[in-house]
Amino acid sequence: MSRVAFITLGCKVNQYETETMEGLFKKSGYEIVPHTEAADVYIINTCSVTSFGDKKSRQLIRRMRRLNPKSIIAVTGCYSQVAPEQVKAIDGVRVVIGTKGRKNIVEYVQQAMAEDGIIDRVEDVMKAREFEDIPLYEMPARTRAFLKIQEGCTNFCSYCIIPYTRGPIRSRRLESIRAEAKKLLDNGFKEIVLTGIHLGAYGRDFGDGTSLYDAARTVLELPGLRRLRLGSLESIELSPELLELIRTHPKFSHHLHLPLQVGSDEILRRMNRHYNRDEFTGLIKNVRDKIPGVAISTDVIVGFPGETEELFTQSLEYIRSLNFSRIHVFPYSPRTGTPAAAMKDQVSEPDKKDRVHRLQLVADKMAEDFHRTYLGTVQDVLFETNTEGITDGLTDTYIRVYTDDEVVTGEIYKVHLEKLYKDGVYGKIYERG
Ligand code: SF4
Structure with a gap:
């Protein structure tokens, strides 16, 4: 069985996309191993939001090459989308894909195993019109599930490379969102985070009035959900009906x-942001x-x-x-x-x-x-990670809570918040389950 390792840089959308690619490899019979181990294939999902992201992507490609010089290195993501020539020039790179066409990644890797040279499959993302719908074949190894429902951005903030790396707005169909969310909940996830590159633009490409409100409603209707959270959202896109849903639905995170x-009107204009301070x-x-x-x-x-x-x-x-x-x-x-x-x-x-x-x-x-x-209050905390006897997790309002009580990660507990601790709060379990 061939071994494949993944490395992800950048945002939550990238993390989600890595999880979908892991599923594709697993379904094709590959074993997923940590990237610190020698693998036959390394998939590097890159970021290009800052120049640091580019540099880090290049360093990682070289490091994986040193770990196993015979491995197939496949590079995908925003950096390979905007700078495919730079990526191809790095010694050892065998497959290059941008932010589109990843549903065929296993096939490209197998092609690279069978023949010499570089498989270059970077597509013109500006022509993309459909959301690339890759189902999750494998459940993510985390406690909060990210669910990507939207791709692309056409805001063109003057500092941002994303509209060039991700292309125009494409939204995931509500039926697909329902099916993927149900799968996550059936597998025991308590919290779903809806993510996208320009989340507030969800549904705009359908042209039928579908919006983020509908996507949120679709997930909130499913049994088993304990908490729904939204990823980053442009303030001016927060509709009254969505706000009302957040206010009234007990499972919608506050x-x-x-x-x-930036907090200067002059710089907001130069950034091509579409609001001023008073509006914000x-x-x-x-x-x-x-x-x-x-x-x-x-x-x-x-x-x-x-x-x-x-x-x-x-x-x-x-x-x-x-x-x-x-x-x-x-x-x-x-x-x-x-x-x-x-x-x-x-x-x-x-x-x-x-x-x-x-x-x-x-x-x-x-x-x-x-x-x-929040000190002295009792909050629901979804616990995530355990390090040396201390477990931490998040409240509905995104406060990181630490406890040394015995808890199971992935479960929600009522926690009495007692004192400030590290970047959050320390608490004791008040009620289990
Ligand atoms: S809205 Fe966000 S993704 Fe779109 S251009 Fe502006 S900063 Fe970039």
């Missing part, structure tokens, strides 16, 4: 990840009025071209006023081929580093304040 990106503030207020206690997390990019010290300070003050539950802070990274990479007034690396640090301090304080409001 956590939203709404990327702000209004949206957040509306969500909080409708769903008291909702956790709102966000992403912020610092050091975008043209961000002066004054604009950064304005942005910082604005962010401070919004009380996010969590902020993912990213230094701006120019991506060749995007408008922002060609902008003048690029910010120096030391300035970016300094701003990341200053914003991170604000983010840490905000997260701590948010966690503190």
Whole structure:
């Protein structure tokens, strides 16, 4: 039996896609092994969101080659989609696929085993019109199940490479979502996270009014589900009916990840984001009025071209006023081929580093304040990982909870939250099951 190992870089969509490819190999009789072991085939699912993603992808390809010089190395994902020539130039690469056509990956690998040369199957993703529907043949080795329901983005934020790597919006049919979600629940998953590249655009390509609301409803109707969570969503795409569903449905998590990106109107314009600060503030207020206690997390990019010290300070003050539950802070990274990479007034690396640090301090304080409001309460926690006697998991509002009580991962427990601990909270089991 041939052995295949997978390495995944980047986002949750990539993680999900790796899980579907694992299923395809398993179904064809391959044994899945950890990537630290010598394997006959290595699949490297790359990322290109930052230049660090590109570099890391190249390093991993070389490392796998050293581990077994005779192995077949297949590279897929965003980096191979935008830079197939660079990928093909790396010694040892035998199969190159972009973000489309992965349902045939086993066949391409077998072809590479049988013949010499490089199998190049990178397609023009801008012409893609259909969601590539690959069923999960193998259940993911995790406790929360990601379910990809949407592909592609046409927003063209000026810094982002994704519209070029993923192509136009394509949505998964509701019947397919229902079937995949049912499979996950039948296999004991308690929480499903709906993910996509531009999740809020779900259904737009159908042209019949289908929306993310319908996708969420479809999953919420299934027996066995304990919690539904949404992946990252553009704030301006949060429809009133979806908000109402989140507010009223007991299984819908009260956590939203709404990327702000920057707190300066001038930089928002340069980023080609489609809202300003006042609109964002209004949206957040509306969500909080409708769903008291909702956790709102966000992403912020610092050091975008043209961000002066004054604009950064304005942005910082604005962010401070919004009380996010969590902020993912990213230094701006120019991506060749995007408008922002060609902008003048690029910010120096030391300035970016300094701003990341200053914003991170604000983010840490905000997260701590948010966690503190939950101390003394009892929350449902889905436990995920156990390290040296400490198990951690997540609440509905995405607070990481640690306990040294005996728990089974993959199960939900009622936990009394006692004190701040690491990046979250420490708790004791209040009730099992
Ligand atoms: S919305 Fe903007 S940041 Fe998000 S994937 Fe699309 S272009 Fe990139």
